[in-house]
Amino acid sequence: MARVYNFAAGPATLPEAVLKKAAAELVEYQDTGMSVMEMSHRSKAYDAIHKQAEALLRELMNIPDDYYVLLLQGGASTQFSAVPLNLLNGSGIADFVHTGNWSKKAIAEAKRYGQVNIVASSEDKTFAYIPELDENKFTENADYFYIVTNNTIYGTRFTSIPDTGNIPLVADMSSNILSEVYDIGKFDVILAGSQKNIGPAGLTIVIVRKDLVGQAREITPVMLNWKTQAEAGSLYNTPPCYCIYMAKLVFEWLKEHGGIKEMQARNEEKAQLLYDFLDQSELFKATVNPRDRSLMNVPFVTGDADLDALFISEAGDQGLVTLKGHRSVGGMRASIYNAMPKAGVEKLVEFMKTFERQHK
Amino acid sequence: MARVYNFAAGPATLPEAVLKKAAAELVEYQDTGMSVMEMSHRSKAYDAIHKQAEALLRELMNIPDDYYVLLLQGGASTQFSAVPLNLLNGSGIADFVHTGNWSKKAIAEAKRYGQVNIVASSEDKTFAYIPELDENKFTENADYFYIVTNNTIYGTRFTSIPDTGNIPLVADMSSNILSEVYDIGKFDVILAGSQKNIGPAGLTIVIVRKDLVGQAREITPVMLNWKTQAEAGSLYNTPPCYCIYMAKLVFEWLKEHGGIKEMQARNEEKAQLLYDFLDQSELFKATVNPRDRSLMNVPFVTGDADLDALFISEAGDQGLVTLKGHRSVGGMRASIYNAMPKAGVEKLVEFMKTFERQHK
Numbered sequence: 001m002a003r004v005y006n007f008a009a010g011p012a013t014l015p016e017a018v019l020k021k022a023a024a025e026l027v028e029y030q031d032t033g034m035s036v037m038e039m040s041h042r043s044k045a046y047d048a049i050h051k052q053a054e055a056l057l058r059e060l061m062n063i064p065d066d067y068y069v070l071l072l073q074g075g076a077s078t079q080f081s082a083v084p085l086n087l088l089n090g091s092g093i094a095d096f097v098h099t100g101n102w103s104k105k106a107i108a109e110a111k112r113y114g115q116v117n118i119v120a121s122s123e124d125k126t127f128a129y130i131p132e133l134d135e136n137k138f139t140e141n142a143d144y145f146y147i148v149t150n151n152t153i154y155g156t157r158f159t160s161i162p163d164t165g166n167i168p169l170v171a172d173m174s175s176n177i178l179s180e181v182y183d184i185g186k187f188d189v190i191l192a193g194s195q196k197n198i199g200p201a202g203l204t205i206v207i208v209r210k211d212l213v214g215q216a217r218e219i220t221p222v223m224l225n226w227k228t229q230a231e232a233g234s235l236y237n238t239p240p241c242y243c244i245y246m247a248k249l250v251f252e253w254l255k256e257h258g259g260i261k262e263m264q265a266r267n268e269e270k271a272q273l274l275y276d277f278l279d280q281s282e283l284f285k286a287t288v289n290p291r292d293r294s295l296m297n298v299p300f301v302t303g304d305a306d307l308d309a310l311f312i313s314e315a316g317d318q319g320l321v322t323l324k325g326h327r328s329v330g331g332m333r334a335s336i337y338n339a340m341p342k343a344g345v346e347k348l349v350e351f352m353k354t355f356e357r358q359h360k
Numbered sequence: 361m362a363r364v365y366n367f368a369a370g371p372a373t374l375p376e377a378v379l380k381k382a383a384a385e386l387v388e389y390q391d392t393g394m395s396v397m398e399m400s401h402r403s404k405a406y407d408a409i410h411k412q413a414e415a416l417l418r419e420l421m422n423i424p425d426d427y428y429v430l431l432l433q434g435g436a437s438t439q440f441s442a443v444p445l446n447l448l449n450g451s452g453i454a455d456f457v458h459t460g461n462w463s464k465k466a467i468a469e470a471k472r473y474g475q476v477n478i479v480a481s482s483e484d485k486t487f488a489y490i491p492e493l494d495e496n497k498f499t500e501n502a503d504y505f506y507i508v509t510n511n512t513i514y515g516t517r518f519t520s521i522p523d524t525g526n527i528p529l530v531a532d533m534s535s536n537i538l539s540e541v542y543d544i545g546k547f548d549v550i551l552a553g554s555q556k557n558i559g560p561a562g563l564t565i566v567i568v569r570k571d572l573v574g575q576a577r578e579i580t581p582v583m584l585n586w587k588t589q590a591e592a593g594s595l596y597n598t599p600p601c602y603c604i605y606m607a608k609l610v611f612e613w614l615k616e617h618g619g620i621k622e623m624q625a626r627n628e629e630k631a632q633l634l635y636d637f638l639d640q641s642e643l644f645k646a647t648v649n650p651r652d653r654s655l656m657n658v659p660f661v662t663g664d665a666d667l668d669a670l671f672i673s674e675a676g677d678q679g680l681v682t683l684k685g686h687r688s689v690g691g692m693r694a695s696i697y698n699a700m701p702k703a704g705v706e707k708l709v710e711f712m713k714t715f716e717r718q719h720k
Binding site for chain 1: 368369371372376383384386394395434445468473553559561562563599602682
């Protein structure tokens, strides 16, 4: 069948041009006579890919030189433990803003190694908003302060980044990295799984201020100690080479298409198309507080579970797929990452209009 | 240029038929309208790939039902910590046979969490042999006994598996998994990075007896606790989906080509071709004790570093690439995994003969 519009929350749609390029050079990469998958990670050809991937990410995100960029494995879930193991070594207290499933998992791992202070939570309303932050509730000598910039499941995002002063700010940016312009200087650690805006699953990126590296606890597994890969240029052991190659192709595509500033403009336009329709619809309803709405993940409901199921099924017949909401929320969710073209969102809105006429 | 014969130690050559199949379905997989890289890991299409990969591995290796097969990330280097975190919880002592760089790294991680007893070591001769094991040196109540079945860098392998009685036997099989028939019942934990005989780098396989899972220490990061992925069918978080898909294609290729028994016969034939030539050569010399020679990694030298370098360079011109030995050993190393055709080894031997005539 033809390519569909895939609204999956991650792994997620990738630019078709990137996939075609990867397919064309899968068996033989340039003049190497072999696939990127077969290359020694110590070879010149792979080393060029590895370094270019890092350089492009630095350029796209404007990452200052006093930050390491680590290309890791294990997913954000591994970093949920690595963060406290590397940072929870002073007061032993970490501050968290609890905004959903991913902060919950990060909190559980921090508690394994120290004390957690929940500064604010939106659990009372199924995480449908970003809570106000009261600076009086910040721990004065916390080892770090942790947020999830975009909450994939609930469709919320921080529209302003908290100022934590001297306390290192750690951000899980898995589902909105590269989607809007951030001042990296406001963060001390950024972590992100690759499978939304970066490439296929299997790569985890950690951007960390250099002076925060080297203080890990003695019990830290060597591969979870940021120092291990920082000192080895992410080549301490065999990296997920092919994922890094795919990420490089995506980074090249982002650069060709105007970089993050242009992506942000496109993402705002795509999200507005969808939210504007939802806000006037008599059948569909966005579930998130308008101020805190994600540009990447747009959950919505009809209020009738059977109708939701029918919508998802009929949308699938139109080539609009993976619109089912997360099991903890129900309803629908359209994930519209960088690689989702505006035409995909337009087609979705058109289909929602048709469906509404038939069912309101 | 045409496809080369790639003797890299890992990432390593893959079957050309597998690469061609992957290329053909990279942009659109079957009737899904999307790439495997873009599929939700909770989708039916991906779930089928995931389950087939595990089922094929179980079939190929004849893995009994009382073992979990875990599809993980992080490389064997992550498992070097996971093994003690999961198992070093009784006497706190682990027995090791020290046969090279990889046992060294595993020992370092075990020491982080307990006590290590080196049962035997071949460090005295740059690990060019597998040491004899004296059962009197085994720790009676060790929490586990650790070996590396094949040593990629030094080209040695265990030709008989130690009988450790009730003590769990842990084997790092990264560089010879699927290359010869093993009785899985002799092992309690098998770990292997994917990048030699399984597929591209980024997948780590752990085969573990079910009753050894669930005893991890409290300080174990959630992702290093085998229980986490055992209970979730390796879908606790997003797995390295594309690597798993590639592994599945390799497993299918292995099955089509007669399975592990046939691979072992081919590997023995390929290795013998090379060792027979080396043993009669007046220029080249195999570095490993004949009894302990690897079927996968064949190190050799001329004894003259300049001549070694010339050989590597001229071999490269003939499309025989990545023959340089590991930096800790020098000389040459031909890695001849399952996917290296006999024709590649024949061409290498022919070229060695020519080179010998010119330089002896």
